[in-house]
Amino acid sequence: MQLNFFTILTIISVFITAVLSLFFFVNKKGFILENRLFAILLMIFNLQIFYSFATSNYAFQYFMDWHRPLFIIRQTSFLIGPLIYLYINTFRKKLDIHNFNYLAHFLPFAGSLLFLMIYYLNTDRFVIWKSYIDLYDTILILAHNFIYIVFSLLSLKSVTPTLKGFYKSIFISSSNTWIQMLLIGFILVWIVNLNSFALYMIIQRPVWCAYTASIYALTAFLFINTIMFVLLWKPDAYYVIAKYKNTKLQEPDKMGYIERLSSYMETEKPYLNPDITLENLATELSVNPRILSQIINETYKKNFKSYILEYRLKESMKILADSRCSKLTVLEILYQVGFNSKSAFNNQFKLFTNLTPLEYRAKCLELQNSPDFYMASVSLSVA
Numbered sequence: 001m002q003l004n005f006f007t008i009l010t011i012i013s014v015f016i017t018a019v020l021s022l023f024f025f026v027n028k029k030g031f032i033l034e035n036r037l038f039a040i041l042l043m044i045f046n047l048q049i050f051y052s053f054a055t056s057n058y059a060f061q062y063f064m065d066w067h068r069p070l071f072i073i074r075q076t077s078f079l080i081g082p083l084i085y086l087y088i089n090t091f092r093k094k095l096d097i098h099n100f101n102y103l104a105h106f107l108p109f110a111g112s113l114l115f116l117m118i119y120y121l122n123t124d125r126f127v128i129w130k131s132y133i134d135l136y137d138t139i140l141i142l143a144h145n146f147i148y149i150v151f152s153l154l155s156l157k158s159v160t161p162t163l164k165g166f167y168k169s170i171f172i173s174s175s176n177t178w179i180q181m182l183l184i185g186f187i188l189v190w191i192v193n194l195n196s197f198a199l200y201m202i203i204q205r206p207v208w209c210a211y212t213a214s215i216y217a218l219t220a221f222l223f224i225n226t227i228m229f230v231l232l233w234k235p236d237a238y239y240v241i242a243k244y245k246n247t248k249l250q251e252p253d254k255m256g257y258i259e260r261l262s263s264y265m266e267t268e269k270p271y272l273n274p275d276i277t278l279e280n281l282a283t284e285l286s287v288n289p290r291i292l293s294q295i296i297n298e299t300y301k302k303n304f305k306s307y308i309l310e311y312r313l314k315e316s317m318k319i320l321a322d323s324r325c326s327k328l329t330v331l332e333i334l335y336q337v338g339f340n341s342k343s344a345f346n347n348q349f350k351l352f353t354n355l356t357p358l359e360y361r362a363k364c365l366e367l368q369n370s371p372d373f374y375m376a377s378v379s380l381s382v383a
Contacts, residue, residue: 010053013221017046020227037087044076044083045189055128067128068120074128075116077141078109081148084186088152088179108144112137145190152183181230185223192219257295260285271311274338278304312337313352316345320357321364330357 025039051073054063063070082105119133120126128134156179264285270276281304282289296307315337319325325333334345334357349357 004058007053007058009221010049013049013224014046016224016228017042017049020224021046034087034091037083037090041080041083041087044079047073047076048080064127067126071126071128071134071137072113072116074137074141075109075112078112078144079106080186081145081151082106084183085148085152085155088183089155091179108140112140142190149183149187149190156180156183181226185226189219189223254295254299257287257291258299260287261292261295265311269311269315271308272315272336272338274335274340276308276338308338309348310352312339313349316349316357317353317360320361321368323365323368326361326365333357 021039021042023039024035024042027035051070053059054066054070086102086105265271268284270281270284273280278293279289282292285292287295293304296302296304300307302310316333316339319328319333319336328336330345331342334342339345346356349355349360353360355363
């Protein structure tokens, strides 16, 4: 077998996916059930990478005698949609899949295997692209996974962000970031499958589909490496929910802590202190630091650093928008709200508002000087 660029890319993708799958299967950090669901999902994804490669222009001639087991591997595509849906909802604690009723989600996969067993008994030689069932199987798989993608999107409708919002959420380590990234990745893989298999069905010859394996391998490579990157760079994106599973807070106690924290942040503004730490704030509130961390993570879907950062940015926005503070420089403002670096402040402010501090100030002052702003102010004062 010739080792070209995309063959090597496929081998790397299969290896990395296998390692990730093993990691999540044996990993006891966080929620074990969700870890194993994700490990199974990665294993199936790995099988799909292999299937795509084995039926591509680069390798199909080496697997001509293996079409029956290859087509059985293809049927694992019926598991991807249900597993994504169940994983997302168990991760967000919307479902308890210990109930055997959820096995109904896997009936299409079982049905496809049963059909193939019967079909193979009555077929002497089976070649995937020469069999009429390949077309119908492809349509069913794509439609089946599309339905589950829609279900998954609906279950995330309250947290699905815009492209800019998703980019911002990566830096905030939101507990929803991991799920959003995972779903977007599988949607992209589904689109690649739809595109490549549609052309494959039309042309009916693997030799004409050289790009199928290359695009799929490239998509898989980028997707798997994105998962690796997020796990290494922002582990809180995955573990933010799981790390407090052994610390149970009663709802009345939790609401009391939230009220006390919000009131203290608004009146005392501890975030203005550039050296504030979780332990300092917990001491000031007379709360255990772990409890305070749990409150912030579970209530605001942020870690402590991101929680303080948002308060500082909103405070700087108030000052920049105040015409009475127009003589204050950006440097003075950033130090006033708790930042220590001008570059860090500018980067975070641009990420949060999509404007530089000076652009934001100019826009606010322009709005305040407009007739519409004056009329709105008069209306409010009369009311």
